[in-house]
Amino acid sequence: MANPLQVAAEVVSLQPAGAYHHLVLRAPGVAERVEPGHFVAVAIGGRDSATLLRRAFSIHRADEAAGTVEVVFAEHGKGTRELARVRPGDRLDVVAPLGTPFPVPSGPATALLVAGGYGSAPMFALAERILDQGGRVGFILGAATADRLYGVDQALALTPDVVVTTDDGSAGTRGLVTGPLAEAIAATGAQAVYSCGPMAMLRAVTEIATAHGARSWTAVEESMACGVGVCMTCVLPVVGNDGVSRFVRSCVDGPCFDGTKVRWSDVGTIPADVEGAAAMGVR
Structure with a gap:
């Protein structure tokens, strides 16, 4: 933290x-x-x-x-x-x-930064940090409509490798940010994909990134009542390095997670195999 x-x-x-x-x-x-x-x-x-x-x-x-x-x-x-x-x-x-920030590569690396709507807000400082270390970046920025996009000009000021998508086709390519992701990973040789946006988007980005050999780092969007780890309203089921699933607090342990560790399909539930579930009366 x-x-x-x-x-x-x-x-x-x-x-x-x-x-x-x-x-x-x-x-x-x-x-x-x-x-x-x-x-x-x-x-x-x-x-x-x-x-x-x-x-x-x-x-x-x-x-x-x-x-x-x-x-x-x-x-x-x-x-x-x-x-x-x-x-x-x-x-x-x-x-x-x-919170816990995005892990930044210790040396030159190629990364794709994927965001929905104003989820792009933290991505530009991250891109600048990667570029300062001799790396390369590309962006995929999406939104429902053109007016809901954020930061396209900021992205273009950092790299020519910017893809824009909108659900209705009012700007860029019609579709979701996940549509061009696989091709972008292959074209850039990205070793890491960073994403911020709705939970369903983060799950899909993680699945595509890992299927194409890239690490997936996600900034989750969970409601945070206190922001300091006290109230436990923002917990997610996450697999630890020891292989044990636990509820962790997005505000303290996140909001940035290894996407492969988040149990996306179980968010909002209490899976029976999560440590402590038995004490909560789950069988």
Whole structure:
């Protein structure tokens, strides 16, 4: 787990980004601790708010010199609607960085970065880290419609190897991000595939990547009520290095996992062979 801080972060800016919002926060001491794949938990509405639970967002970028962290979010409910109304100069109580980041190759490597919607937000800092180490990257970015894509221009600024897909064909190729994945792995010789997006997408990406000889690292999308491993609402069944399946906390042990270790078909259930299941009354 990261070494997080709780700080009163100043809102630097909030700008529209297609169908999403791009929020920049000045959070002293946080930026230098951020690694690609970390997330931030934001308290919404102040001390008197009825919105008790923090909202978790992947960290898009961190600028150590400026002391800022950036997040991209969509309006889904009351909390994010309220967050979309903040103004420069406002203060937000944040805890960051949180979670276990993506493992980054120790030397030159070729990787594909696959994302759905604003799941692409943490991928650009990851790509820059891989490139800084002499590696190569390619992107497959998808969304339901063209306006739900995020970061295509940012990806193209890093590499010409960018494939865009949309469910309705309004941008790029019609279909899912998994459609061109096998061909892209073969064409680039990718040793690793990093992905962030809906759980069904992550499962499919993992299956295709491993079938074609690439490692699969996924950032899961699980609801996180506390973000620090206390409430146990974000648990997933994951196979450990010893071969034993256990429930692990996405917020602490993840959100970045080896995709082959996640028991995708059992997410949301209590499989009988998971360690401790008998104590929960599962037979």
